[in-house]
Amino acid sequence: MLVVKIGGGSGTRxxxxxxxLTDILRAGRRLVLVHGASGExxxxxxxxxxxxxxxxxxxxxxxxxxxxxxxxxxxxxYCGKANKAVVEAFQKRGVNAVGLSGLxxxxxxxxxxxxxxxxxGGKRKVLRGDYTGKVERVxxxxxxxxxxxxxxxxxxxxxxxxxxxxxxxDGDTAAAELAAALKAEEFVMLSNVPGxxxxxxxxxxxxxxxxxxxxxxxxxxxxxxxxxxxxxxAIALQGGVRRVxxxxxxxxxxxxxxxxxxxxxxx
Amino acid sequence: MLVVKIGGGSGTRxxxxxxxLTDILRAGRRLVLVHGASGExxxxxxxxxxxxxxxxxxxxxxxxxxxxxxxxxxxxxYCGKANKAVVEAFQKRGVNAVGLSGLxxxxxxxxxxxxxxxxxGGKRKVLRGDYTGKVERVxxxxxxxxxxxxxxxxxxxxxxxxxxxxxxxDGDTAAAELAAALKAEEFVMLSNVPGxxxxxxxxxxxxxxxxxxxxxxxxxxxxxxxxxxxxxxAIALQGGVRRVxxxxxxxxxxxxxxxxxxxxxxx
Numbered sequence: 001m002l003v004v005k006i007g008g009g010s011g012t013r014x015x016x017x018x019x020x021l022t023d024i025l026r027a028g029r030r031l032v033l034v035h036g037a038s039g040e041x042x043x044x045x046x047x048x049x050x051x052x053x054x055x056x057x058x059x060x061x062x063x064x065x066x067x068x069x070x071x072x073x074x075x076x077x078y079c080g081k082a083n084k085a086v087v088e089a090f091q092k093r094g095v096n097a098v099g100l101s102g103l104x105x106x107x108x109x110x111x112x113x114x115x116x117x118x119x120x121g122g123k124r125k126v127l128r129g130d131y132t133g134k135v136e137r138v139x140x141x142x143x144x145x146x147x148x149x150x151x152x153x154x155x156x157x158x159x160x161x162x163x164x165x166x167x168x169x170d171g172d173t174a175a176a177e178l179a180a181a182l183k184a185e186e187f188v189m190l191s192n193v194p195g196x197x198x199x200x201x202x203x204x205x206x207x208x209x210x211x212x213x214x215x216x217x218x219x220x221x222x223x224x225x226x227x228x229x230x231x232x233x234a235i236a237l238q239g240g241v242r243r244v245x246x247x248x249x250x251x252x253x254x255x256x257x258x259x260x261x262x263x264x265x266x267x
Numbered sequence: 268m269l270v271v272k273i274g275g276g277s278g279t280r281x282x283x284x285x286x287x288l289t290d291i292l293r294a295g296r297r298l299v300l301v302h303g304a305s306g307e308x309x310x311x312x313x314x315x316x317x318x319x320x321x322x323x324x325x326x327x328x329x330x331x332x333x334x335x336x337x338x339x340x341x342x343x344x345y346c347g348k349a350n351k352a353v354v355e356a357f358q359k360r361g362v363n364a365v366g367l368s369g370l371x372x373x374x375x376x377x378x379x380x381x382x383x384x385x386x387x388g389g390k391r392k393v394l395r396g397d398y399t400g401k402v403e404r405v406x407x408x409x410x411x412x413x414x415x416x417x418x419x420x421x422x423x424x425x426x427x428x429x430x431x432x433x434x435x436x437d438g439d440t441a442a443a444e445l446a447a448a449l450k451a452e453e454f455v456m457l458s459n460v461p462g463x464x465x466x467x468x469x470x471x472x473x474x475x476x477x478x479x480x481x482x483x484x485x486x487x488x489x490x491x492x493x494x495x496x497x498x499x500x501a502i503a504l505q506g507g508v509r510r511v512x513x514x515x516x517x518x519x520x521x522x523x524x525x526x527x528x529x530x531x532x533x534x
Contacts, residue, residue, distance in 0.1 A: 044343075047314075047315055048314055048315070072347075072348050072352075075347045075348055075351045076311075076343035076344070076347035076348050077343070077347070078347070079346055079347045079350070079351055079366075080339075080342045080343030080344070080345070080346045080347025080348065081339050081342055081343050081347065083346070084342045084346055084368065084370060084425070084433055085339075087368075087370055087371055088370060088431065088432060088433045090431075091370060091373065091427055091431030091432075092430065092431035092432065093431070094431070096372055096373065097371070097372075098367065098371040098372045098409065099346075099367075099368070099370075099371050100365065100366075100367070100371075101351060101354075101366070103351060103354055103355060103358060103366075104354055104364070104365040104366050104367075105363055105364075105365045105418055106358065106363065141416070142365065142413075142416075142418065145412060145416060146409075149408070149409075149412060151372055151409065158351070160355075160358055163359065164355065164357075164358030164359040164360070164361070165355060165358075165359065166351055166355045
């Protein structure tokens, strides 16, 4: 079992991954794809006159403040535009893909955090009406059902809260929990960077290998999204995944290359 | 087996149908819901500065001209906003709904019509780059799989072309083909009107009963969307569905009322 996550940051190409996964599927491998759409969400939010608002909680974690209107924009970008574009790309190649969000069949489930305490201008402020959460449980039944019947599941946020509401969740964490739930041997996370870099401005400063036990030691090197990716890698490894690879989506055969050891390999 | 289609025209409420179907499901009935989102698509298209363009083909059928940009707006409104709103409404009530488009698993499949010949200002004109089509085949495997495992399938356009492209298709026709494929006994079509009216401006002019063989005789009474609904009813009946009911979505217990004989019953 292989779980692949492809980020949705601007500049991340989906085509090389679709082409590569098509070949990997034809070779008989069982796999699931999870994707993001954060760049698309930002573009749509701007166009609709509701620019994205990123807030930093008192514990230092950055997230998208997701009021009801933002949640709907998020769903349009993730489940509407991005998910159907990925499914269509596979269908054009003859792969019978099925796109689902974590809300469908409650595949990704977790607690909604209705309010968030942020620091703004040095002051604490409580924001309410937030539709964000964290995946705590994976109901993989429907995913297994689809795999057993020859479909390729293509998943994305939102998740379902325990009350059945749609909630914005981190896609890397969701994919890591899924990899653990499906007992995947390998979990590949692709994005618009080649892996963990010692120096963000130097693509040659790639950290090629990280021992699973030493992830925490490398955390100070990770900035922004990369911090979440290392945390997701830790979740997957703790959940029994043997190998996690952070690689670039924007090369030929991105998944095959990652599995061959390109990128940052954590094991 | 029961197939329910709820229209997506502006002013169509979804909540009464969700509440009613929750009770019907709990009573043990097997069912599938198909929904539209044309009103939502129009609103979003306007907001994004790409107002909808409706064209009338030389054969007199009106449709939404769907270039690539419109297709993406269509997917955002149908698969993103509307479909996830319906799934969420069910999940909040404890019904394990799963939202899918006709592209997913190629549930709805048909030929893409890449160009359309229209009449404009008395002249024939060929519009190219159209992503519309007509559902000719239903691959119900995945729907049956979900039903057999206790999920509620919630479906919507687009469909898949034979080449795997996403195509805008009429939702009523898609639902009718599905009802036939699933061997449904009943097919209920709900919208913002109470059924077929002899006089559009008089809600008391409802046609209460139409014999299946006489559908064609009632066609002259049907205007706009209602014409498509009668055509869809004919497809379902020819496909073996016993009874088709056109009813209002904006009443309490819209499905139960329709099954009890309110609205226009065609059998």
